[in-house]
Amino acid sequence: xxxxxxxxxxxxxxxxxxxxxxxxxxxxxxxxxxxxRLVRNDAQAEDIAQDVFIKAHEHxxxxxxxxxxxxxxxxxxxxxxxxxxxxxxxxxxxxxxxGGRSDSEGEDAPEVEFAAPDTFFEQVDSxxxxxxxxxxxxxxxxxxxxxxxxxxxxxxPYDEIARRLGVSLAKVKxxxxxxxxxxxxxxxxxxxxxxxxxx
Amino acid sequence: xxxxxxxxxxxxxxxVLRSLPDRRAPASLEARVLxxxxxxxxxxxxxxxxxxxxxxxxxxxxxxxxxxxxxxxxGIFVLVRSSGATAxxxxxxxxxxxxxxxxELLAAAGDRIRALVGAIPPLxxxxxxxxxxLCYATLAAIGAATYRTLTFARQNP
Numbered sequence: 001x002x003x004x005x006x007x008x009x010x011x012x013x014x015x016x017x018x019x020x021x022x023x024x025x026x027x028x029x030x031x032x033x034x035x036x037r038l039v040r041n042d043a044q045a046e047d048i049a050q051d052v053f054i055k056a057h058e059h060x061x062x063x064x065x066x067x068x069x070x071x072x073x074x075x076x077x078x079x080x081x082x083x084x085x086x087x088x089x090x091x092x093x094x095x096x097x098x099g100g101r102s103d104s105e106g107e108d109a110p111e112v113e114f115a116a117p118d119t120f121f122e123q124v125d126s127x128x129x130x131x132x133x134x135x136x137x138x139x140x141x142x143x144x145x146x147x148x149x150x151x152x153x154x155x156x157p158y159d160e161i162a163r164r165l166g167v168s169l170a171k172v173k174x175x176x177x178x179x180x181x182x183x184x185x186x187x188x189x190x191x192x193x194x195x196x197x198x199x
Numbered sequence: 200x201x202x203x204x205x206x207x208x209x210x211x212x213x214x215v216l217r218s219l220p221d222r223r224a225p226a227s228l229e230a231r232v233l234x235x236x237x238x239x240x241x242x243x244x245x246x247x248x249x250x251x252x253x254x255x256x257x258x259x260x261x262x263x264x265x266x267x268x269x270x271x272x273x274g275i276f277v278l279v280r281s282s283g284a285t286a287x288x289x290x291x292x293x294x295x296x297x298x299x300x301x302x303e304l305l306a307a308a309g310d311r312i313r314a315l316v317g318a319i320p321p322l323x324x325x326x327x328x329x330x331x332x333l334c335y336a337t338l339a340a341i342g343a344a345t346y347r348t349l350t351f352a353r354q355n356p
Contacts, residue, residue, distance in 0.1 A: 020236075024229055032224035046225050053232045054239075133215055134222075152216045177205070180212045187215065 020060055024053055027070060031077045037149045038081035040138050048084060052077045078154055082164055085146060129187075136186045144179035147172050 031052050036045035055076055056063055063069040137145060147165065150156045156164070162172045244252050252260070278284060316324075 021229070021233070024232060028224040028228055029221040032228065033221040036222055042225070046228055046231070049224065049228055050231050050235065053228075054235060057232075057236055130219055134219060137216070137219075148216075152213050180208050183212055183215070184208055 019064060020057060023056070023060070023064060023069070027073050028053070030070065031073050034074055034077040034153070035081045037137065037153065038078065038146055039084055040142070040145065044084060045081075048077060048080045051080055074154070078150070082146075085142065086166070132186065133183070136183055140179050140182060143171075144175045144182070147176050148179040151176055 028049065032045055032049045035048040035052075036042055039045055039048065052073060056069075056073060059072075063072060066072070137149075140148065147161050150161045150164075151158070158172050158176075159169055162169045165172070239247075244256070249257065249260075278287075
């Protein structure tokens with residue numbers, strides 16, 4: 001949660017708006033993180049988070065007393081982020097996918113070399129290690145990062161991811177496998193590999 | 200990679216990713232949301248969607264719309280059944296007689312174009328279509344190559 005909040009006048013803190021401010025403070029990090037991990041752009045993630053809370057305000061009567069408010073916000077943030085990515089993707093998909101090897105469908109699973117998975121997250125609790133993982137995640141190409149985030153963070157099954165992204169099931173599975181392999185490589189080599197991964 | 204390795208990798212990555220804490224939202228987010236809510240709240244009711252209109256206005260709008268629809272339907276009914284309807288139809292047809300002339304002109308122009316195209320040797324047409332397709336493919340290839348080059352340069356500075 002943020003420690004520094006914009007100064008509110010007393011009127012906005014009392015009453016329903018005050019409740020909404022408290023509600024927003026409770027969930028804003030989660031909503032922003034959900035959007036930022038999907039769109040990989042903090043400014044766009046903030047725009048999406050703003051839209052999410054505007055929608056939440058319209059349904060605040062229902063959300064304020066609902067134990068599922070967090071889930072509702074996460075789902076809306078995910079849907080708005082996917083819509084945002086789809087708009088951008090449709091605009092550029094012709095040029096970016098023309099002859100592109102990375103987006104080909106139904107390829108065989110890649111050969112992956114990584115250290116024993118039991119060992120590479122031994123020190124994962126350290127702040128530095130978490131920063132590596134976050135940075136490595138951000139550096140994955142969209143077509144790998146988005147399904148990986150949807151699968152591991154949002155618990156959406158493969159077929160649902162394929163349907164929502166408008167791609168084949170085989171492509172989703174291959175992209176997620178490659179994304180995991182790329183992350184595993186970084187984690188098994190430590191922070192030094194982050195630079196080589198991005199090149 | 201064996202199935203066992205794949206499952207192990209999936210479980211390990213899942214654990215690592217789930218251990219990531221939420222990122223801190225920008226401090227400006229809260230102020231932006233509240234400002235947008237204030238702006239929307241300050242809008243007059245007639246600039247908001249129907250659901251936000253006052254109840255009396257919504258009821259009045261529905262009643263007015265129903266009355267207008269009834270008036271239009273009954274007006275048309277009366278007009279069609281009146282004795283002056285035939286005269287009115289003739290008058291309207293006379294006013295729009297230029298449409299018939301325009302249709303005849305278009306048909307004549309179409310006949311001329313068909314005759315002209317029929318006189319062109321098929322080889323010329325195929326050649327022109329081929330040239331246009333070639334130009335389109337060349338432009339698409341240049342555009343794609345430029346985009347991919349620029350994207351690659353941006354991702355690998």
